[in-house]
Amino acid sequence: MEFGPALYQEFGEARKTRDGYRLAKTISPDLPPAQLSNIWKSVNSAGNWKAPRDDDVKAAIKRGLSSSPARLDGIGHKEIKGWVEVYFAYWQTTGILAEVQQTSSWTNAYEQWKVLINALIQGYNGHEFEAWTIPCLYVAGKHLRLFAMQADENTSVNDTSAAAFQDDFDPELQKHQKLEDCARVLNRVFSLCLSDRAPLEESRKWGLYYIINLLFKTYFKLNATGLSKNVLRILTAGRGDMPDFHSFPKSQQVTFKYHEGVLCFLEENYVEAEKHLTEAWNTCHKDAMRNKELILTYLIPCHLITTHTLPTAKLLEPYPRLQKLFLPLCQCIKKGELHKFDLALQEAEDEFVKRRIYLTLERGRDIALRNLLRKVFIAGGFEPVAKEGDKPVRRTRVPVAEFAAGISLGSEEKVDNDEVECLLANMIYKVSRNLPYPRSFCLGRQGSHGCQD
Amino acid sequence: MMPTWPTPSPPQGVPPSNVYTATYPAPAFTPVQVRQTFGQSYSAPQPSYPTAHPYGPAQSPPPVPTNYQSSAAPPPAADEQPRKKVEWPDSVRFYVQRSFFPANMDPTVSREEMEAKLKETIMRASEDNLLYSIKWETMLLPQQIIKKEREDRAKAIAYSAQVQNPYASTPAHISKKRKSADLEDVANLSITPPWRTGQGARLEDRVTFSKDKRQATEESADNTSKLNKYEKRQKRFNGGYVSTYRSPSPPPGDGPVVGTCEKLEKNYLRLTAPPKPENVRPPRVLKNTLELLKKKWKKDQNYAYICDQFKSMRQDLTVQRVRDDFTVEVYEIHARIALEKGDLGEYNQCQTQLKALYKLGLKGNANEFKAYRILYFIHTANRTDLNSVLADLTPTEKKDKAIKHALDVRSSLALGNYHRFFQLYNETPNMGAYLMDMFVGRERLAALCNICKAYKPDVPLRFVTEELYFESDLEAAQFVSDHGGQDLLQEKDGTIVILTGKAGQTFENHKAKAFARVDIKGQI
Incomplete structure (x- = not known):
């Protein structure tokens, strides 16, 4: 939204109704370039055409927020100051984003957006931001991760400027420099939510699962599943004074359970994994096909190990990708065709390994072997017959x-x-x-x- | 009053040749000598200078070994002295004793200087009530302190005048000295482990020091018990290299260091400040170091020393950002030695670096080490990493002999095919067997559990010997009885059998224990 009376009005309205999502919308960077450009210019066009000084812009924003047409009852000086920093950072990011398609300066966008999220963290720590505004953290966190990935994609791997003279360097990590950084920032947000001691009704703890899910996604991408385990451990330790898991939005529940399940899966704890994945499966929105597919990718191998059962054709029907992934293998297991099983496993090895289910599916060979034994027995x-008329x-x-x-x-x-x-x-x-x-x-x-x- | 503090005055009429008749080391005498010396030194700060002084001529500095032979004389005299109030802890006595070890003597430091420094150090410690809290085992020897002070001064001069560092001019001299000192350290491992002498001690000093600062006297007792624990732990690790604590790394400097150090050997010290060029060996020197270490390893097989040296070598390479084929060679050799000694912690560090180095496209034995990597992850049962390794392998790599072997080992275990597994164990390429040795025991237990469930009522011992690739029936029988199965072995029709039908849960518990979490952090 352009910087002007409309924005300030919206800020006031959101504040009056304590509508965090409405407020979060005012700092969304997820806009077409033209609109971003408009926001960028909306501050400039007011004055004469010189690059405005930062202080002037901040002063303008402050004036705007204070004189919001909606009545800002009880807003403190400190709180306004906090929001000025947030909107200022937002405004600066829009300037970068408006031209990012041409300049590919995703790193700048990332850094600037980090300023915004830091301003928010500051706001909660010192400027009396209230808990209902946490959707702003969602928007900030979500896009921080996206910008980080974009930035890493556009950074050449050879840029070893940050290579410290530590004993261990890793080109893999260099490749994910910004995402690593992003993980650290998100972790701070996580602590920010976790450490809130306010009563549950107005606690930032309600933001926990959204942020945890972001962390999970980041850690998975970084191949640092161990760090996800840490988060789970912290969560278990603090579960006592937290809102009930099931009172969080279902979408957050599903994502969380999915990741929790996959983490157990990776540790070969298939019983636990199945429990979590099944919960994710049952809670998942019926039309969220992509999510359901992801859940099944792990739930099917899980089920194979725990109960020795194969997915039915009906279950796989809506998912052509899963059919391609699992059906050949399932056929071989069913028929006890050992050699064909080996071939099928080999055939799809890359795909399986990529999804980290190869080692689990490999164990399906035991079931194929058992089925083969049964066939040999029947054959x-x-x-x-010793005596005529005896039952064979x-x-x-x-x-x-x-x-x-x-x-x-x-x-x-x-x-x-x-x-x-x-x-x-x-x-x-x-x-x-x-x-x-x-x-x-x-x-x-x-x-x-x-x-x- | 008897002469107490060793004095520099040359004893008249003692020909220098006498000095060399002494046999070193003579520990039976030294403690006494020390006790005598320190029991009185502070009570009698003004030493007299008798002609029959037990020490050798100190006026002619190089070499300055103590004449232990003649020092045998004073002890009775010492015992006659009334006991002083100050009880010198054993650690202090050993410290003094250590200072005068011939091997620790430094020709460039005169006895006079040494003694003065020694006195100063101990006096100060005594005044500050730190006698019991200072780690004398790791304390710099007086001659080292002096040298260090000199070095610092020299450095200051070198820096300002931009002249070459003073040691470059006498490299042969210095390195010769270092070598012998290091060798001596190694030989006396139980007394002064190499990682605790000289600079290597700094970390620990710092750790204890911060504590001392706060509550020096109150906590000293507590401190010692802690230190004892630490020492015990080190003993448990059998004199190997121990590094678990990592202080935060210092901020990177402006660019890579260019080393100017010409010494071949150097003890490892984790950096807490940007490295100084004069302490860093350039690749040219390091190449000679590697050759030297290779020879030493073949000759002495002293792992603690080798590991320490390799770590300092790796550090020098890292701080100079040397990442070339030579770097790979260093890491590979260190990894192999660590493997041979079963030092998984160190091996794993090398392996991780090697992985990154190969990724840079450097030459080396990438396939050999990729195979180790797979075996290593089998050992640690690290499924997540195993999966990543699989994901990284190219089709060509999968056909490599060593890698294929490791992959086959993995799949044989995944499918419980112990028959195949032990066949593969028998034909492991390179040094993979060292890694497989780590988990072959637990796999034998698992297989034994299977056999006990499946074969009734008994199996010949020979069958187990062959299936599980024991060297002999004896070894197999030993393994069975080691795991509680001594009663299951029986002779039947002239052959020894294992009563599988009666095994029940005998091996199950051992199996469960063996498969419980693999602790990889414990480095030897």
């Missing part, structure tokens, strides 16, 4: 050689008996871990063939 048929009896012993043949099916490789026994031993171990040990389900060494009931 074994029946014991020869299933053959209960599976020679190791037969299973070995089943494993080699479709591949050139021959597996030796010891290895087959090893695989069988593994399966038996898994079964016996959860169930009381079935006596007749074992490997006999002497005869070198397994038996199965």
